[in-house]
Amino acid sequence: MDALRLDRRAFLRVSALAGGGMLLAPCLEPFAGLAAAEVEAAALGAFIRIGANGGITIVAKNPEIGQGVKTMLPMLIADELGADWKDVTVEQAPSDPARYGVQFSGGSRATPGHWEELRRVGAAGRQMLVTAAALTWAVPESECRAGASAVVHVRSGRKLGYGRLAARAATLPAPDLKSVVLKDAREFTLIGKPTRSVDTPAIVTGRPIFGIDVRVPGMLFAVFEKCPVFGGKVASANLDQVKSEPGVRHVFVVEGGAALTGLLGGVAIVADSWWAANTARGKLVAQWNEGPAAGVSSAGIARRAAELASDPPARVLRKDGDAAAALATAAKTVRAAYAYPFLSHATLEPQNCTAKVDAGKVEIWSTTQTPQSGRQLVAQTLGVAESDITIHLVRAGGGFGRRLSNDYLVEAAWIARAAGSPVQLRWTREDDMRHDFYRPAGFHHLEAGLDAAGKLVAWRDHFVTFGEGEQFAPSAGIQPTEFPSRFVPNFELGTSVQPPLVPTGALRAPGSNALAFVFQSFLDELAHAGGADPVRFRLDLLGEPRVVQESDGRGVYHAGRMRGVLEAVAERSGWGKRTLPKGTGLGVAFHYSHLGYFAEVVEAQVEGDAVRVNNVWVVGDIGSTIINPLNAVHQAQGSVLDGLGQAMAQEITIERGRTVQGNFHEYALLRHAQAPPVDVHFLVSDNPPTGLGEPALPPVIPALCNAIFAASGRRVRELPLARAGMRWA
Amino acid sequence: MKYTLTVNGKSRTVDVPAEMPLLWVLRDTLELPGTKYGCGVAQCGACTVHLNGEPTRSCQMPVSSVGAAAITTIEGLSADGSHPLQRAWRELDVPQCGYCQAGQIMAAAALLAKTRRPTAADIDASMNGNLCRCATYLRIRDGIHRAVELAAGPPRRTTRTSTSTSGERGR
Numbered sequence: 001m002d003a004l005r006l007d008r009r010a011f012l013r014v015s016a017l018a019g020g021g022m023l024l025a026p027c028l029e030p031f032a033g034l035a036a037a038e039v040e041a042a043a044l045g046a047f048i049r050i051g052a053n054g055g056i057t058i059v060a061k062n063p064e065i066g067q068g069v070k071t072m073l074p075m076l077i078a079d080e081l082g083a084d085w086k087d088v089t090v091e092q093a094p095s096d097p098a099r100y101g102v103q104f105s106g107g108s109r110a111t112p113g114h115w116e117e118l119r120r121v122g123a124a125g126r127q128m129l130v131t132a133a134a135l136t137w138a139v140p141e142s143e144c145r146a147g148a149s150a151v152v153h154v155r156s157g158r159k160l161g162y163g164r165l166a167a168r169a170a171t172l173p174a175p176d177l178k179s180v181v182l183k184d185a186r187e188f189t190l191i192g193k194p195t196r197s198v199d200t201p202a203i204v205t206g207r208p209i210f211g212i213d214v215r216v217p218g219m220l221f222a223v224f225e226k227c228p229v230f231g232g233k234v235a236s237a238n239l240d241q242v243k244s245e246p247g248v249r250h251v252f253v254v255e256g257g258a259a260l261t262g263l264l265g266g267v268a269i270v271a272d273s274w275w276a277a278n279t280a281r282g283k284l285v286a287q288w289n290e291g292p293a294a295g296v297s298s299a300g301i302a303r304r305a306a307e308l309a310s311d312p313p314a315r316v317l318r319k320d321g322d323a324a325a326a327l328a329t330a331a332k333t334v335r336a337a338y339a340y341p342f343l344s345h346a347t348l349e350p351q352n353c354t355a356k357v358d359a360g361k362v363e364i365w366s367t368t369q370t371p372q373s374g375r376q377l378v379a380q381t382l383g384v385a386e387s388d389i390t391i392h393l394v395r396a397g398g399g400f401g402r403r404l405s406n407d408y409l410v411e412a413a414w415i416a417r418a419a420g421s422p423v424q425l426r427w428t429r430e431d432d433m434r435h436d437f438y439r440p441a442g443f444h445h446l447e448a449g450l451d452a453a454g455k456l457v458a459w460r461d462h463f464v465t466f467g468e469g470e471q472f473a474p475s476a477g478i479q480p481t482e483f484p485s486r487f488v489p490n491f492e493l494g495t496s497v498q499p500p501l502v503p504t505g506a507l508r509a510p511g512s513n514a515l516a517f518v519f520q521s522f523l524d525e526l527a528h529a530g531g532a533d534p535v536r537f538r539l540d541l542l543g544e545p546r547v548v549q550e551s552d553g554r555g556v557y558h559a560g561r562m563r564g565v566l567e568a569v570a571e572r573s574g575w576g577k578r579t580l581p582k583g584t585g586l587g588v589a590f591h592y593s594h595l596g597y598f599a600e601v602v603e604a605q606v607e608g609d610a611v612r613v614n615n616v617w618v619v620g621d622i623g624s625t626i627i628n629p630l631n632a633v634h635q636a637q638g639s640v641l642d643g644l645g646q647a648m649a650q651e652i653t654i655e656r657g658r659t660v661q662g663n664f665h666e667y668a669l670l671r672h673a674q675a676p677p678v679d680v681h682f683l684v685s686d687n688p689p690t691g692l693g694e695p696a697l698p699p700v701i702p703a704l705c706n707a708i709f710a711a712s713g714r715r716v717r718e719l720p721l722a723r724a725g726m727r728w729a
Numbered sequence: 730m731k732y733t734l735t736v737n738g739k740s741r742t743v744d745v746p747a748e749m750p751l752l753w754v755l756r757d758t759l760e761l762p763g764t765k766y767g768c769g770v771a772q773c774g775a776c777t778v779h780l781n782g783e784p785t786r787s788c789q790m791p792v793s794s795v796g797a798a799a800i801t802t803i804e805g806l807s808a809d810g811s812h813p814l815q816r817a818w819r820e821l822d823v824p825q826c827g828y829c830q831a832g833q834i835m836a837a838a839a840l841l842a843k844t845r846r847p848t849a850a851d852i853d854a855s856m857n858g859n860l861c862r863c864a865t866y867l868r869i870r871d872g873i874h875r876a877v878e879l880a881a882g883p884p885r886r887t888t889r890t891s892t893s894t895s896g897e898r899g900r
Contacts, residue, residue: 066826066863196822203827204815206763206803210828213762221757246746275746275753348767348775348828348862397765397828398862429768630822634868638825641864664772664860673853675866 042170044125046099047077047118054149054163056083061093061100062110063369064199065399067693068631069110071197073118075628079190080122080183082129082146083162090198095371095391103393105369106404106506108594108691111627115689116182123180125169132169133160147189185625194630199395211367211394212426214354219422220249221274222415223281226266226435229290229657230503231258233265237286242269245283247276250419254411260503261437263381263410270419274426293501293657298441301654302339304498305443305464309337313462313494315470318480321490326458330449333458334529338446338518340719342652343439343507344659344667349397350432353412356422357382362389366409367396374406378413401506405437430662437505438652438659440466440476444518449490454530456523456541458490466500473500475510481555482515483592484523486548487541502654508642509694512593516698517647517705517719520589524706525715534588534706535570539563557592561621564683565599566590569619572681573601583607584614585710589702596695597621600640604707605729611648611708611721612729613676616640618696623689626682632692637678639696645670647701649722674728732792736761737805747793751785752776754792755802763803763831767860774859777832778802784839784855803831806838814838817875825863833859837873846877 041049041057049057058077064070074090077083093100101117126146133151134141137158145152150161185191202209227233234253243251248271256265267286271277308314327333354365362384368374371391379386396403412425427435442465449458466473478495485491507513527537545560566588570576575586583606590599598621603614618636626632649668653660661667680696705716708726716724733742736759743758755761755778764787767775771786778787779801806812810819814834817823824830833856840847840855847855852873861869 066824066828068825196819197824199827200819200822200824201810203824203830204803204818204834205806205810206761206831208762210765212766215760273753273757275749275757279746346862348765348773348826348860350766396826398826400862426766429770634822634825634865637867638864641866642862645864663770664768665770669860669862670864670866671858671860672856672866672869675864678867 040167042166044128044166044169045121045174047121048081048125050162050166052163052167054087054161055089056081056087056149056162057089057091058083059093059100060090061103063103063105063367063371063393063396063403064092065105065367065369065396065403067105067110067399067635068197068628069105070199070395071195072628072631073110073114075190075195076114076118077122077125079188080119081125082149084149085190085195087149092393092395095375095393097372103371105399106401108596108694111689111691112595119182120177120180123182124175124177127175127180128169128172129162129165131172132165136160136165136168191627192625192629195628196630209395210349210397211354211365212349212352212397214365214394214424216354216356216365216422219354219424220270220272220419221277222268222270222412222419222423222425223274223277223428224254224266224268224411224415224425225281225284225286226264227288227290228434229288230293230501231260231264232288232290232293234267235287235289237267237284239267242280242284245276245280247272248280252418254414257381261405261407262377263414264407268415268418270415270423274424278428290657296501296657297655298653301441301498308464308496308498309443309445309462311496314496316492316494317478318485318491318493320486323458323460323490323492326490327447327449327460330458331452332450332529333447334525335447336522336525336717338444338521338717340442340514340517341650342441342502342654343646343650344433344436344652344661345400345402345507346433346667346669347396347398347400347402350427350429351402351408352424352426353409354422354424355412355416357413357417360384360388362413364389364409364413365392365394367394367403368406368409369396369399369401369403370406374409377406377410381410382413382417400508401510402436404506407435429664433662433667434659436659437474437503439507439510439513440473440504442476442514446518446522448522448526450526450530454532456484456488456526459484459488460492461494463493463495465495465497466502466504467497468499472497473504475504475506476500478511478515479555481550481557482519483557484519484541486557487543501657508639509593509697512591512694512698513643513646513701516589516591517701520591520699520702521705521716524587524702524709533576535566535575538566538588538590542566558597561597561685561687562590562592562599564685565597565619565621568681568683569599569601569617572619572679573603573617575601583711585707585712587703587706587708587710589699589706591695591698593698594695595622595690596692598695598699600699600703602700602703602707604704604711606708606712606714607729609725609727610729611726613644613704615676616678616700616703618678618680619683620680620696621683621685622692622695623685623687625689627689632682633680635692636680636696639694640678640700641670641675643697643700644674644704647704647719647721648726648728649720651720651723730793732795734792734795734800735797736800737802743792745792748791750788751778751790751792751795751800752787755787761802761804765828765831767829772860773829774836775829775832777835777859779835779839782839782842784836803835806834812838813876813879814841814872816879817872821868821872821875823865823868823872825865829859829861833861833869837869837876841873841876841880845880847873
């Protein structure tokens with residue numbers, strides 16, 4: 001073993017060079033299960049440690065929210081490293097951007113943001129191991145090959161496992177990441193192979209791996225009752241009475257600030273157990289200063305939207321050709337108004353966070369999707385330095401964009417400091433549903449014109465949404481390049497806004513999850529108005545395979561990639577080739593978002609108000625490589641079923657500045673018996689791989705609505721379907 | 730109040746309020762956090778445990794009502810994660826976020842204990858109370874069928890994963 005003992009100075013130097021940062025700190029991650037098998041680990045950069053016994057630890061840098069990055073990102077490193085996956089233990093990184101780079105889960109960014117970067121990290125490690133082997137044998141590196149966790153000297157057949165090479169490799173200068181040689185795709189051993197999630201064994205045995213499972217010595221439990229009206233504050237509360245309840249240790253008012261994304265006003269109750277805290281909450285009587293949002297209601301929002309729609313748009317975001325003139329001379333015009341509601345994220349694990357504040361140092365265990373933003377928010381709100389805040393990343397029971405916001409995180413830190421002991425803050429389901437950052441509702445007033453041949457020649461949309469002046473509320477905006485922009489010669493997109501008094505934010509495929517419904521449904525209306533087959537009409541609209549983009553290079557849209565998935569989904573679903581029984585219909589839709597091209601077909605059966613989805617076909621083009629096909633299929637299936645549930649029944653309504661719905665009996669997710677088979681197929685294209693957490697969702701909603709039209713003649717222009725009395729069969 | 734509970738075959742005494750739901754006794758008093766809180770109103774099934782083999786919503790069960798019933802949680806479903814459902818779940822990689830899966834597995838285990846070869850309709854009926862926000866329902870169905878196969882005989886290797894899969898449907 002002496003030969004393998006590390007020179008600590010060299011070891012740290014290498015860490016600093018390859019990791020771009022700090023010392024190799026002892027790992028304090030309490031949940032992910034340290035690599036017990038790893039002995040005398042040598043670090044090859046920030047992401048790789050190899051034990052003398054051959055155990056390989058690879059760090060997963062981003063928050064895991066169920067999208068599979070804790071497995072997929074280490075796969076990229078492991079393949080290039082030449083590691084045998086069975087030797088690999090994955091370890092969740094803490095939040096440490098200086099060491100790991102930007103750590104963020106959102107926007108389906110993990111794949112495009114790391115496809116090359118993390119393979120380079122793995123390739124650098126492989127190169128160090130090859131150099132170490134070549135030095136050991138005194139042979140040229142070119143005669144050495146790495147793979148299956150070992151280096152082989154090809155001419156002599158000598159072989160050394162990575163565990164035997166790691167200590168020496170760690171003393172070598174780290175290669176320049178930019179110049180390391182990456183594998184050819186044909187050499188991949190792990191990328192492209194169905195690979196199970198590293199946490200599945202812990203999940204199926206009930207191991208404590210989620211945010212709500214965190215335990216810290218001396219920890220108390222907290223509930224936090226905020227003003228039910230968004231942004232309101234506490235006027236008075238019977239704190240003494242609540243404090244006398246069993247098990248209660250602290251009850252106090254949190255003044256809170258004005259920003260809906262930060263610490264808001266409320267009453268914190270801290271007790272020996274969560275049950276005691278929540279039971280005491282039942283005795284709380286608070287008076288609130290409700291603030292300017294108290295008058296907000298869904299009905300009022302809809303009324304104001306109708307008023308705004310009766311005037312010309314406040315802003316014109318895009319104007320190509322002359323839509324008004326083209327509409328005046330069109331052979332046929334179609335007008336329609338579309339609307340969709342606020343939605344909640346409803347992660348099955350309600351928001352929670354564990355925090356400890358001791359001698360000015362803050363330690364947080366959180367399911368946040370944006371740890372660095374969380375650190376900044378805590379630093380600003382508590383008045384502590386960012387460098388005094390440690391954030392451990394804990395597996396989240398769903399994200400869907402909810403945990404991009406860090407409101408619950410700053411609440412936990414504030415309450416823990418005031419309580420003077422570690423605290424786990426847990427929201428109830430009702431807290432979670434009533435204090436969300438909702439997918440914004442929206443209203444579109446559309447008008448389009450067809451020429452005598454049924455070709456779409458004019459399109460005008462007045463989108464009524466939320467914002468102030470030229471600033472849209474979060475996730476309430478639209479890009480001037482949104483399809484069918486640039487595919488219609490006379491095109492006009494205008495917007496008007498009303499004040500953003502309801503907190504809004506990103507929900508899985510933000511923007512797209514609503515816009516696809518509106519535009520792909522209206523396109524369906526136009527196809528039928530012109531007597532065209534809905535697939536044919538869309539292919540004609542896409543036109544020749546070509547790349548459409550703005551003069552500054554932004555807004556890239558590959559018409560050919562979309563044609564490809566549309567043609568493939570038509571083929572796979574038997575579009576136009578099957579005779580369907582009366583009351584059954586096919587609907588098609590496509591959408592580009594998050595760099596992915598997706599087309600989907602829904603087969604729906606409609607009897608009265610009862611809707612049954614028989615099948616869904618999905619074809620996606622997310623580039624050259626499906627990194628983990630096992631998870632890719634699953635993400636697409638989950639997105640589609642999520643979208644079906646959303647379309648049928650989900651709606652958040654606001655009355656007197658409060659969210660009406662509080663739990664799943666009022667906000668229905670899709671259930672087992674309602675889930676149809678979902679056929680998923682990927683087209684491989686010569687493009688860099690892109691993400692899959694989101695882009696499969698948007699098309700399924702209009703595909704369902706178009707199928708309902710095909711089956712029954714009922715055109716859905718307002719979501720959810722339940723508003724029109726529809727329900728699952 | 731003191732209560733003596735039988736949890737995963739062991740006798741455990743707790744001193745908690747009579748109305749405290751079994752869910753919180755398991756999670757916070759007995760430190761068995763595999764059972765999850767999702768809604769608190771018996772809508773989601775994340776808190777499903779077995780009471781004398783019956784699937785039960787532990788969020789709705791006051792500890793004072795448990796009596797001598799044998800409680801089984803996900804931690805006690807098998808000693809070593811070898812229950813056919815746990816094996817099938819691993820093999821097919823059923824979870825996404827995983828938060829609901831303890832409840833899904835406990836609901837499915839109660840079904841398989843009564844019905845060795847459930848039909849698709851049996852599965853829909855027994856599992857409809859368990860929400861999965863990630864909508865892993867298709868793999869849950871496949872997982873139950875696979876567990877039936879695993880329970881019936883020695884494990885054999887199958888590959889059910891490909892880049893193009895659908896997931897069958899019942900009813």
